[in-house]
Amino acid sequence: MSEQQQTLSIPSLLLLAAFTALTIRYFFFTKPSATTHRSNPRTANPADVEQVATMFPQISRREIIWDLQQNGGSVAATTERILARGGLDAPPPSFQPPIPASVTPNTAGTSSGQMKPAQVDLITRYNLGSKISSPSSTPSEGIGGQGGSQTQTWSNNKNERQALLQKRREEMILNARRKLEEKERRRP
Secondary structure (H helix, E strand, C coil), X not given: CXXXXXXXXXXXXXXXXXXXXXXXXXXXXXXXXXXXXXXXXXXXXXXXXXXXXXXXXXXXHHHHHHHHHHCCCCHHHHHHXXXXXXXXXXXXXXXXXXXXXXXXXXXXXXXXXXXHHHCCCHHHHCCCHHHXXXXXXXXXXXXXXXXXXXXXXXCCCHHHHHHHHHHHHHHHHHXXXXXXXXXXXXXX
C-alpha cells in the first residue's frame, strides 16, 4: 500500500491546456501582427527616406520607401542592401507611396531658400559690424603684435582660451574682409 498513484485531475488538465494555448498564441500569432504593422505604408518615416536619399541620390524615393516598409523602417538594413546589391528591388507597379511634403517642388525650392538665410555672412553672424568701422590698421597690428605672443602662451583656464580663440576668429574674419575689399578696389 505504499504505492502512490498520480492522477491528473480536471483542474490541472484545464490549467495545462490554458498554458499551452497561451504559449502557442504568443509564439505563433503575435509576430505576424507585428510584421503586418511594420509593413503598413505609413511606417516609412520621411526623415529616414530623406536620409537614405541623401546618401544614395541615384536611388528613387519610391524604391527607398518600398524597402523601408518591407524591412520595418530600418535605415541600416536599406543602406546595407544598397551597398551589397548596388541598388534596391523595384516596387510593384501597384505601390503608390504617399508623397511627403518635403519632396514636392515648391517645398524643395523653399528648403534651398531656407538654407540661404542660414548662410549669413560672418560679419553679421558674429556681430562684427561695429568692428568694421574701426581703422583698418588697429586690428592688423593686433594680429601681428599680439598674435605671435598669444600663440606661445596657452592658458589652462577654459574661459581665457575661449576668449583668445574668439578674438582670433574675429581678427581672421576682419582681415579676410579687408583683403577682399582691397582686391575689389584694385579691380576697376
